[in-house]
Amino acid sequence: MSRWKHQLEDYNSLVKELLEKREKGESGLRFNRPFILASDIAEQYFCEKKVEMQYLHGEIETEEKTIGTEAHEKLLENSVKIKRRELWQKMYGTRPVFALEMLLLAKHKDVILAGRPDSVLFQNGFPLIVFEYKFSRSQIPFMTHHVQARTYGILLHEMGFDTKRLLYAIVMVDPKAKDDKQLKRKVVSAIIKNGLKEATLSIENAKIQLSKFNKIDSEKDLDWAIEYWKNKRDATPTKNMNKCRSCEYFAECKG
Numbered sequence: 001m002s003r004w005k006h007q008l009e010d011y012n013s014l015v016k017e018l019l020e021k022r023e024k025g026e027s028g029l030r031f032n033r034p035f036i037l038a039s040d041i042a043e044q045y046f047c048e049k050k051v052e053m054q055y056l057h058g059e060i061e062t063e064e065k066t067i068g069t070e071a072h073e074k075l076l077e078n079s080v081k082i083k084r085r086e087l088w089q090k091m092y093g094t095r096p097v098f099a100l101e102m103l104l105l106a107k108h109k110d111v112i113l114a115g116r117p118d119s120v121l122f123q124n125g126f127p128l129i130v131f132e133y134k135f136s137r138s139q140i141p142f143m144t145h146h147v148q149a150r151t152y153g154i155l156l157h158e159m160g161f162d163t164k165r166l167l168y169a170i171v172m173v174d175p176k177a178k179d180d181k182q183l184k185r186k187v188v189s190a191i192i193k194n195g196l197k198e199a200t201l202s203i204e205n206a207k208i209q210l211s212k213f214n215k216i217d218s219e220k221d222l223d224w225a226i227e228y229w230k231n232k233r234d235a236t237p238t239k240n241m242n243k244c245r246s247c248e249y250f251a252e253c254k255g
Contacts, residue, residue, distance in 0.1 A: 003092070003125065004091065010159075011084075011159065014112065015105065021112075029229045029230065030055075030228065030230075033229065034112065035105075035114045036111060037114055037115060038151040038155065039115065041147060041221075041225040042147045042151065043144060044225045045144045046143075046243065047237060047247070048236045048237065049238070050249055050253075051235070053249035053253055087099060091125060093123075093124070094123070094124060096121060096128075097122045098120070099122060100119045101116045101119070102116065102117070102119075103116055104159065106158035107158060108158055108219075108222065111229070113151065113155055115148075115155055117131065118131050118133050125161070125162070127156045127166050128196060129196070129210075130149050130153060130156075130169070131171065132145060132148060132149045134170060134172050134173065135174075135178055137175065138172060141170040141172060141209050145170045146170065149169075150168065151221075151222060152168070153168060167198070167212055168211055168213055169208055170209045171187055171207075171209075176205065177205035180205065183206070186203045197210070198212055
């Protein structure tokens with residue numbers, strides 16, 4: 001049996017295990033979560049108390065979230081939805097393939113992780129670049145952005161992909177450019193011109209940070225975050241009061 005078929009079998013088995021955990025409702029994790037989201041792990045590095053507030057009080061819509069949702073919907077325009085088996089075959093093909101919002105699902109130690117990167121570039125079965133688009137007035141990626149992209153790298157590794165060549169691209173886009181239909185093309189063109197190596201690239205209305213995926217450092221970040229979900233410690237609130245003042249949970253938070 002070919003490698004991609006083995007990987008797909010393992011993936012489908014994990015999906016089945018996840019569904020069983022949901023039905024039983026006994027996960028061993030905080031809030032009885034059957035899995036941990038990569039986006040939640042990233043937000044823990046912004047403010048862990050805020051992540052906790054979201055689960056206790058529900059998600060509150062903000063202008064920033066609305067802009068982000070609309071912008072990511074634009075990135076999916078003209079994409080083609082295909083079946084999981086067909087996608088896996090294409091990822092192991094000789095032609096480059098962009099997997100958009102592919103559900104990454106894997107077990108790290110004894111915890112199931114899940115996440116949907118904006119896109120991943122595959123060729124010959126190798127994940128080459130994880131793309132994360134962030135619509136912000138800032139052109140400098142935050143720690144949360146790096147943690148999220150690195151967690152996707154761990155997911156890919158745990159799914160059985162060879163991540164030795166893996167880079168991640170954090171694309172900081174001016175919110176005014178969210179309707180730019182050529183955005184993805186411009187980003188890919190800039191990276192092709194640069195080559196598959198670390199760099200900071202500037203294009204119209206955006207800056208691209210290309211970084212090498214480091215599994216050891218990424219696992220350290222992840223293991224710290226998982227301690228909270230396994231009830232080994234309380235949520236750690238941010239020490240930055242500016243974050244607190246702009247937080248939608250400021251009134252409810254006792255951090």
